[in-house]
Amino acid sequence: MEAIEALLKRHRDFWRMRGDLLISVNHYTPLEKGEGIPLAGGRRVTDNTLLTPEMVDPRLFLADYLAPLSPVTGDYFHALAPYGLCWTEAIIGCPIQISVGSVWSKPFLKDWDEVSAIRLTAGNRWLQKLLDFTGALIEKSEGRIPVTLPLTRGLTDMAAAALGPERLCVALKRQPSALGRLLEAYRDAFIAATGSLLSLIPRFHGGYVTPYGVWAPGTIARTQADNSVLISSEDYRTHILPYEASIIKSFDYSLFHLHSGGSLHVAEAIIDIPELGAVEVAIDPNGPSLGAILPVLQRIHSKKPLIITGPVSQRDLEKALASLAHSGLGLRVQRL
Numbered sequence: 001m002e003a004i005e006a007l008l009k010r011h012r013d014f015w016r017m018r019g020d021l022l023i024s025v026n027h028y029t030p031l032e033k034g035e036g037i038p039l040a041g042g043r044r045v046t047d048n049t050l051l052t053p054e055m056v057d058p059r060l061f062l063a064d065y066l067a068p069l070s071p072v073t074g075d076y077f078h079a080l081a082p083y084g085l086c087w088t089e090a091i092i093g094c095p096i097q098i099s100v101g102s103v104w105s106k107p108f109l110k111d112w113d114e115v116s117a118i119r120l121t122a123g124n125r126w127l128q129k130l131l132d133f134t135g136a137l138i139e140k141s142e143g144r145i146p147v148t149l150p151l152t153r154g155l156t157d158m159a160a161a162a163l164g165p166e167r168l169c170v171a172l173k174r175q176p177s178a179l180g181r182l183l184e185a186y187r188d189a190f191i192a193a194t195g196s197l198l199s200l201i202p203r204f205h206g207g208y209v210t211p212y213g214v215w216a217p218g219t220i221a222r223t224q225a226d227n228s229v230l231i232s233s234e235d236y237r238t239h240i241l242p243y244e245a246s247i248i249k250s251f252d253y254s255l256f257h258l259h260s261g262g263s264l265h266v267a268e269a270i271i272d273i274p275e276l277g278a279v280e281v282a283i284d285p286n287g288p289s290l291g292a293i294l295p296v297l298q299r300i301h302s303k304k305p306l307i308i309t310g311p312v313s314q315r316d317l318e319k320a321l322a323s324l325a326h327s328g329l330g331l332r333v334q335r336l
Helices: 002-015 087-091 112-117 125-141 155-163 165-174 176-200 226-230 233-249 264-270 291-301 314-323
Strands: 022-027 049-051 096-099 102-105 220-224 253-259 278-282 306-312 329-335
Touching: 002 022, 087 125, 087 155, 087 176, 112 176, 125 176, 155 165, 155 176, 155 226, 155 233, 165 176, 165 226, 176 220, 176 233, 220 233, 226 253, 233 253, 233 264, 253 264, 264 278, 264 291, 278 291, 291 306, 291 314, 306 314, 314 329
Parallel strands: 022 329, 220 253, 253 278, 278 306, 306 329
Antiparallel strands: 049 096, 096 102
16 A cells, blocks of 8 residues: 555656656567457457447456456556547447457548537447446456546547548638537537546546556546648647647546657647646657657657657667656656
């Protein structure tokens, strides 16, 4: 208990940009193609299967899983999260395709008139399945290990998923009002879905553990802007950021996920949101290295707590430790 209390204090300091850094360094292992997820009825997925919520049985996913005995893993907490099944895209109506080792969504919104009918209801089958999966994790944790949110997409990604990348780009220039109505509907859906999850997940020492293992003394949310690679920073700031800011303001501690290889150009806009809790930057294996983006990271960290994840070289790790202030800094990296 003393170790947990000491770590909680360090994490509280992280959000205040005080204290020392949080660090975890492991060896980098590229993802390998698995054997396919289990489906209801006992079979495993085959290539290009259209996934429905009825095909997902949380008990099969968790049948052989043994929760760790301790919630503490070094400078971080270990938290259980639902398996990544494009939950956000599924909840907003995207068809979900799955193959051995991969899962993706497909565009579905054909007419702007359909936007007025977008409402997230308690009867949403994919949201209910996500709540069921989260409930199964809570039971599996036996009260020892915290449960956290799944990977959740941001508004740029939700719009790109529903429309397709090309239509999103065209809408930004030619139909900004219609796009705004869509973003407003998806903003409300995001807030409602995350709120439903947080209402179900038991608090851990009065707060919640984020998907990156950092505890926060209040409600949490994780958003991102992967598809901002398609648009300029000016268009993002003008057309998307106001709706994203509404999400951030709806929770006590929000994390914004960015990539080194495609979305750092919107960082300056994001860190201007006073209510944003922290920024997480993932170093892409085939993108700019940690060393190459240190100037951008320094600008982010001058305003916000910063978490860095992904594969890094020993040299870049040492440069980062020497260049970045340690207060409000979290490193969860894999050494190349």
